[in-house]
Amino acid sequence: MNIKTQALSGGFQEPVFESQGVFRMLMNGMARPGTIHIITTDIGQPEPLGEAAGAIALTLCDHDTPTWLSAGLLKSPVAEWIGFHTGAPITREKAESRFAFVEAGVAPSSFGLFAAGTQEYPDRSTTLVIEITALGQGPALTLKGPGIQQATTVKLKGLPEVFPRLWADNRALFPRGVDVILTAGKSLLCLPRTTNIAFQ
Amino acid sequence: MTDLATYNFAYLDEQTKRMIRRAILKAIAIPGYQVPFASREMPMPYGWGTGGVQVTASIIGPEDVLKVIDQGADDTTNAVSIRAFFQKVANVAVTTHTKDATIIQTRHRIPEQKLAEGQVLVYQVPIPEPLRFLEPRETETRKMHALEEYGLMHVKLYEDIAHNGRISKTYAYPVKVAGRYVMDPSPTPKFDNPKMHMSEALQLFGAGREKRIYAVPPYTEVVSLDFEDYPFEIQKFEQPCALCGAQGVYLDEVVLDDKGGRMFVCSDTDHCEDRREHGHAGEMLAQNKEAAE
Numbered sequence: 280m281n282i283k284t285q286a287l288s289g290g291f292q293e294p295v296f297e298s299q300g301v302f303r304m305l306m307n308g309m310a311r312p313g314t315i316h317i318i319t320t321d322i323g324q325p326e327p328l329g330e331a332a333g334a335i336a337l338t339l340c341d342h343d344t345p346t347w348l349s350a351g352l353l354k355s356p357v358a359e360w361i362g363f364h365t366g367a368p369i370t371r372e373k374a375e376s377r378f379a380f381v382e383a384g385v386a387p388s389s390f391g392l393f394a395a396g397t398q399e400y401p402d403r404s405t406t407l408v409i410e411i412t413a414l415g416q417g418p419a420l421t422l423k424g425p426g427i428q429q430a431t432t433v434k435l436k437g438l439p440e441v442f443p444r445l446w447a448d449n450r451a452l453f454p455r456g457v458d459v460i461l462t463a464g465k466s467l468l469c470l471p472r473t474t475n476i477a478f479q
Numbered sequence: 480m481t482d483l484a485t486y487n488f489a490y491l492d493e494q495t496k497r498m499i500r501r502a503i504l505k506a507i508a509i510p511g512y513q514v515p516f517a518s519r520e521m522p523m524p525y526g527w528g529t530g531g532v533q534v535t536a537s538i539i540g541p542e543d544v545l546k547v548i549d550q551g552a553d554d555t556t557n558a559v560s561i562r563a564f565f566q567k568v569a570n571v572a573v574t575t576h577t578k579d580a581t582i583i584q585t586r587h588r589i590p591e592q593k594l595a596e597g598q599v600l601v602y603q604v605p606i607p608e609p610l611r612f613l614e615p616r617e618t619e620t621r622k623m624h625a626l627e628e629y630g631l632m633h634v635k636l637y638e639d640i641a642h643n644g645r646i647s648k649t650y651a652y653p654v655k656v657a658g659r660y661v662m663d664p665s666p667t668p669k670f671d672n673p674k675m676h677m678s679e680a681l682q683l684f685g686a687g688r689e690k691r692i693y694a695v696p697p698y699t700e701v702v703s704l705d706f707e708d709y710p711f712e713i714q715k716f717e718q719p720c721a722l723c724g725a726q727g728v729y730l731d732e733v734v735l736d737d738k739g740g741r742m743f744v745c746s747d748t749d750h751c752e753d754r755r756e757h758g759h760a761g762e763m764l765a766q767n768k769e770a771a772e
């Protein structure tokens with residue numbers, strides 16, 4: 280397949296119902312940080328975008344949501360695929376992005392350039408979708424905060440090494456800050472800015 | 480052809496749903512903070528819960544079971560209309576039983592039965608801003624929330640105590656969510672405030688006319704504002720429900736005749752019916768039974 284046909288292929292078969300289903304996973308995931316949700320629909324997204332990350336784009340992105348892509352995604356057919364299926368403008372400005380997608384194995388050096396919202400409008404912030412190796416495997420982390428009864432443990436494999444520092448910086452901005460969705464293939468897990476993470 | 484075919488699923492177009500869904504996710508991420516959204520015209524007047532209806536329409540799917548209550552009752556005009564609306568535009572299953580519902584849209588009450596994990600409670604909100612009675616300007620109230628400047632709110636509540644000997648607010652009693660934002664729980668009686676605290680259910684609030692969405696995630700601290708010398712208290716009822724004998728529930732007064740006869744019954748009709756089905760009987764029901772025998 281050439282780049283053009285890859286960009287035009289795939290997508291939801293039944294957009295109304297599939298996007299509702301994916302949204303409910305995201306809503307439940309955001310309401311219960313650390314819970315792992317598995318995407319079941321086949322969306323034919325181009326590499327190196329994962330299924331869950333692609334489904335999130337199809338569900339939430341449109342022409343009102345400037346979207347930022349990490350370098351590997353930007354030079355792949357992913358940029359055109361997201362543009363074609365969602366209408367979202369691809370931006371190189373982190374600060375104006377409503378969504379940002381990051382491929383596996385690379386880490387932003389800081390969340391600081393993404394939109395954190397303002398003190399009056401903290402909702403005007405970027406949601407980062409970061410692909411890692413696996414959810415439910417790897418080193419254990421303890422999460423606390425709204426949506427979590429006392430504490431919960433999650434295992435994450437391939438989380439960027441700088442993540443603890445980035446998250447601490449993000450937590451310090453509250454109520455401003457970015458929200459993160461970690462994805463690994465078909466699975467996803469939400470980390471709203473309220474979640475306190477203890478890295479062992 | 481049914482006229483269902485002429486509607487989008489759940490009435491709203493996909494772009495509107497996406498916009499509302501994004502607002503809901505941000506609302507959950509910032510508990511108690513009011514997210515602005517571009518409210519749409521709905522085929523019902525403001526005051527009929529257009530905010531709650533838009534939230535429900537954006538989250539509901541074919542697998543859901545919907546319950547709609549107004550003042551605790553499933554059978555009021557408002558509740559019946561909204562339920563019929565979703566049956567028509569989303570073809571979803573409906574119920575009056577709290578425990579069977581996945582989504583409960585409500586005006587003015589929280590069900591008596593403890594909500595469970597996986598349930599979503601959607602509130603219809605007329606005035607989302609708890610500071611509005613202190614300050615009419617949105618720019619100013621937003622600044623107060625931004626700076627966590629809630630001193631004036633406390634002063635106002637304390638003045639109330641000075642004048643009345645107690646905090647006179649019995650509805651829409653302000654709460655602090657997750658230790659940060661002061662939030663209006665919508666015009667539910669303050670009796671229901673403790674049910675919001677550490678609830679297992681996700682709570683979503685939609686204000687249509689005021690174009691705001693806010694949320695309380697499950698297992699989140701919700702504290703009613705109070706003072707050390709005047710701690711928050713809920714309403715207490717002197718008698719049990721006249722129909723089912725329930726105690727510790729919210730009761731409505733029902734006038735029986737023009738000679739001043741009246742009784743107090745559960746405002747939550749499903750809770751009351753369920754108790755009666757399980758053999759509980761209040762004073763009035765026992766009397767009626769005797770009269771019939």
Ligand SMILES: [Zn+2]
Nearest residue numbers: 720723745751
């Ligand atoms: Zn009763």
